[in-house]
Amino acid sequence: MENIVVHKAATRGNANHGWLNAYHSFSFASWYNPERIQFGALRVLNDxxxxxxxxxxTHPHDNMEIxxxxxxxxxxxxxxxxxxEIIKNGDIQVMSAGTGVQHSEFNPNADQQTKLLQIWLFPSKRNVTPRYQQITLDVADRHNKFSQILSPNADDEGVWIHQDAWFNMGNFDAGLTSEYKIKKEGNGVYAFVLKGNVTINGQELNTRDAIGISETDVLNIKANTDAELLLMDIPMNY
Incomplete structure (x- = not known):
């Protein structure tokens, strides 16, 4: 029997510091919700x-895949x-914090805002040597299909991390249907709607809504409008 949690956009934590407007899908900093600690190995999804x-x-991290x-x-x-480095739309960056890293992140442009997702996954092994990777992806590859942007394998498509996780992004025209098969037994998928209205396994979702599905093999997805999606296929037990 599939297990479903739906996280509507408006139920996320929000911290607006003026210079930073952050929405938290899971408990983060001063926002704490005991029912929203993590989804499997997914610990942070900040918008x-x-x-x-x-x-x-400059601030530290350790033992997290960022x-x-x-x-x-x-x-x-x-x-x-x-x-x-400078990263921009179409790029994806990963840091394996491992034994510890320190980094800073700034918007280098005085005249425009920067929007990003930052995602933290618990690693499959602790205290690895810290590493950094950044690649540029072809966004056109995502038109009406899912394109892999992250996996556990260094020689596979996208970046790689120390976890049995696969991320895919897709941009779908209204009316398109798609199927996504879970990559590894025991994994679940946390699907985040970047924009549009979609139906996933019978649940209707709008922009910035999310759904976590486990105990299933496949996701059936319909774009009710033009839509953009991020699927995070991650271990539920790690």
Missing amino acids: DTIAGGMGFG ITIPLEGDLAHKDNMGNT
Whole structure:
């Protein structure tokens, strides 16, 4: 029997600091909801808007797989591994924090905001050597189909992380239907609607709504309007 949790956009935590407007799908910083701690290995899904010229000063992480997906504008990244990079829409960045990293993230443009998703997954093994990876993806590959952006395999499509997780993104025209098969037994999928109205396994979802589905093999997805989706296929037990 499939297990479903629906997280409507309006039920997320929100912290508007002026320079940062952050929506939290799971408990984060000062927002705590005992029913929203994690979904399997997925611990954080933050939907952030950073004002022009602003950002996060240098701060530490450890033993977490941290994935950043820019949606609009640019993000300047700097870390103690020697990486100084700009990431933008179409890019995906991953850091395996492992034994510990320090990094900063800033919007380098004074005249435009930056929008991004930052996702944290618990790793499959602790205290790995920290690593950084960034790639540019062809967004056109996602038209009316899912395109893999992350996996556990270094030689596979997208970035790789220390976890049996697969992320896919898709941009669908209104009326399109799609099927997604779970990659690994015991995994669940957390589907996040970036925009549009979709129906997933009978549940209707709108922009920034999410659904977590486990104990199933397949997702049946219909785009009721033009829609953009992120699917996170992740271990429920890790």
